[in-house]
Amino acid sequence: MGEQALRASAASRRRAPLQIAGRQIGPYLRARVPELSRAVVGRLRTELPVYAGLPAEAMSGDITEIVQHNLRLCADVLEHRRPATESELTEQRDSASQRAEEGVPLDAILTAYHMGSAMCWREITADAEPHELPAVQEAIDRVLTLLQQLTAAVSAAYLETRLLIDSQEQDGRRALMAALLSGEEPGGRGAPRPAPYYAAFTLAVDLHPDEKAAGPGAAIAARRKIRRLRAAIDRGGHEPALTALDSEGGTVLLPVTEPPPWSELCGVVEQASRSAAVAITAAASVVETAALPEAVRRNAEVVELVRRTGRPPGLYRLADVLLDYQLSRPGAALDELANLLAPLEPKPGLLRTLEVYLACDLDRRAAAAALFIHPNTVDYRIRRITQLTGLSPSSTSDLHQINAALVARRSRHPVPGPDRSP
Known part of the structure; x- marks a missing residue:
């Protein structure tokens, strides 16, 4: 047989209906749509919790209809040995948009499409004979091409809808937050309700x-x-x-x-x-x-x-x-309190000793350990503080004033924070 005859024979095979197990798989699959769709929907209910939670009306209505539509489209693709057209994917896009509005996750939707494609594939190849390998290979190529088209169309429609929904929700949430922070009455059509x-x-x-x-x-x-x-x-x-x-x-x-x-x-x-x-x-x-x-x-x-x-x-x-909050309020009293410790400004060692001594509940030994000095040095410094300021930590009334003065001083001279990077 010449080369031209071989090409003509191959073209003739491509135009002829695909047959597996002695039957044309396109018409065979189309005839099996009602029974196979029930099997697919049953598996969705059993194996995918999201679908099990959908209302019975949705499963027997929208979901069953789109499964049947996909099976018939697969039959057409196999029978005519061609990819699906854009117009043939319209219902799948609409279904994906509806699932997005209902909050069904995209991964569950795509899993459902893969599950249905796998069941469809097993249905048409269950009784395949070894000599039908070319037909089987072409059939799987057609099914995978259709699955690729479905995945792309469904994902695009779903994400487009979710993007719109998320944008509307974010706008509503931003408007709600702005109203709450400004003291305005939250509301407006479609706006989320404030919490108690x-x-x-x-x-x-x-x-x-x-x-x-x-x-x-x-x-x-x-x-x-x-x-x-x-x-x-x-x-x-x-x-x-x-x-x-x-x-x-x-x-x-x-x-x-x-x-x-x-x-x-x-x-x-x-x-x-x-x-x-x-x-x-x-x-x-x-x-x-x-x-x-x-x-x-x-x-x-x-x-x-x-x-x-x-x-x-x-x-x-x-x-x-x-205490810090109240004493940090601006006013003449704040300045006067801070000025009680002004004589210690030129002597940062005395200021530090005073802060540590008070933080250690007037325990000279604990303060000495924290400052890495001898307890007698703490005693000496406390005496010097009393001499310079006229305030003694050992006096209850003076102690209140010293604490308040330290707080006031911190409000005017912030304590540098440590580097808190991990």
Whole structure:
């Protein structure tokens, strides 16, 4: 047989209907659609929890219809030995958009398509004979090509719909947060409802080591840090938090149905710190909607005070810094209190000794150990402090004034914080 005859024979085989097990697989598959679709839907219910949770109406209606449509399309592709056309994938795109609106995960949808394709493949090749290998190879190529087309079309339609939905949700969440922080009445068509209470956090976030590197990697590290912070915070509540965060921190409103224990709020900050691998200084309070603007303002002041006074990272509430907070309010009294220790300004060693001595509850030996000096040296320095200021830590009334003066001084002369990078 000549070359031209061989080509003509091959073309004739391509035009002829594909046959496996002595039957044309296109018409055979089309005839099996009702029974095979029931089998596919049954497996979806059994093996994919997402589909098992869908309403019975959806499974017997939309889901069954799209399974049947896919099986008939596969029969057409095999019978006519061609890829699917764009118009033949319209129903699958519409179905994917509907599943996206219902919140069905994309991985479950794609798994369903692969499961159906595999069952279809087994149906048409179950009784294949060895001499039918060319037909089997072409059939699998046709099925895989169709699956590739379906995967691309379904994924694109699903992601386009989710992008629109997510954008609308984000706009609604941003509008809700803006209203809550400004004290306006939340509302508007399609806007999310405010929660009964919010755990309002103000975060001050340290730099991640990768953010200190030169080049574009620093910006990438900052975005990764923010993403990890948000994910960790969301895990701490029953609903996603409203966040306004940048690489240095920001505001978080975590919706709650009732005020949670303080330990739970501490756990949220600790988890966020671990996830982002950075130190976090934060303040929090749980309030009703109307009190949010004042709570957020006060939280910001607490965080600033905590960092200014050299306290360690962690979560604080107003009760933890009451004296410092009250004494840090501007006014003539604040300046007068700070000036009580003015004679010690030229002698930083005496100031440091006084701070450590008070921190050690007036224990001269503990203070000496912390300062790496002899206890007698502590005694000498305390006497010098009394001589210079006229205030004695051994006097109860003087002790109150000394403590208040130290707080006032810290409000005017912030304590430099340590490098908290991990």
